[in-house]
Amino acid sequence: MTQFPQAADGSLQIGGQSLSLLAERVGQTPFYAYDRGLLRERVAQLRAALPKQVKLHYAMKANPLPAVVGWMAGLVDGIDVASAGELQVALNAGADPVEISFAGPGKRDIELQQAVAAGVLVNVESARELPVLAAASQRYGLPAR
Numbered sequence: 001m002t003q004f005p006q007a008a009d010g011s012l013q014i015g016g017q018s019l020s021l022l023a024e025r026v027g028q029t030p031f032y033a034y035d036r037g038l039l040r041e042r043v044a045q046l047r048a049a050l051p052k053q054v055k056l057h058y059a060m061k062a063n064p065l066p067a068v069v070g071w072m073a074g075l076v077d078g079i080d081v082a083s084a085g086e087l088q089v090a091l092n093a094g095a096d097p098v099e100i101s102f103a104g105p106g107k108r109d110i111e112l113q114q115a116v117a118a119g120v121l122v123n124v125e126s127a128r129e130l131p132v133l134a135a136a137s138q139r140y141g142l143p144a145r
Contacts, residue, residue: 004035036071043075057101060086069093081120084111091118112136121145 004012011018015035022033046056055077060069064086070093073079078099079090090100102115103123109132115122116136122145124130133144 032065034068034071039068039071040075043072057099060090064089066093069095084108084114087111087114087118087120113139116140116142116144119145 004014007013007018009018011020013019014022014033015037019033023029023031043056050056057078057080058069058072058076059080061080061082063069066089069079069089073090073093073095078101079093079095080101080103081087081090082102082104087100087102091097097119098121100118100120101123102111102120103125105125107115107122107125107129112122112129112132113136116133117140119142122129122133124133137144
């Protein structure tokens with residue numbers, strides 16, 4: 001694993017800090033640790049491999065941890081969400097609502113209404129969603145996107 005080097009004492013390093021020290025800082029194990037520099041590097045590699053006009057989105061279902069979503073929101077062009085809970089996390093993390101897309105079958109009426117109120121793009125999965133979106137758009141005076 002070259003992305004997580006070892007220090008001279010053999011301890012695993014994440015983000016330039018020893019895993020042992022991170023565990024002490026967190027105060028318990030198990031825990032999740034993410035290397036922001038490695039995330040930045042991977043996004044840069046992806047961007048370098050793709051045509052410039054491709055917009056890169058982070059699918060929150062991969063990891064909805066608010067700190068990760070907040071970091072990724074600053075690196076990518078948008079966030080893909082699949083529930084009202086994920087939508088709240090993305091908005092609270094500072095993602096631009098114009099660059100959030102809401103996809104997934106079985107979206108509840110309240111979720112569709114929240115999406116319109118937030119101004120995010122809704123991927124319509126069924127005809128049932130259309131009148132709900134239209135009603136929410138009319139109620140809030142906002143376009144359903």
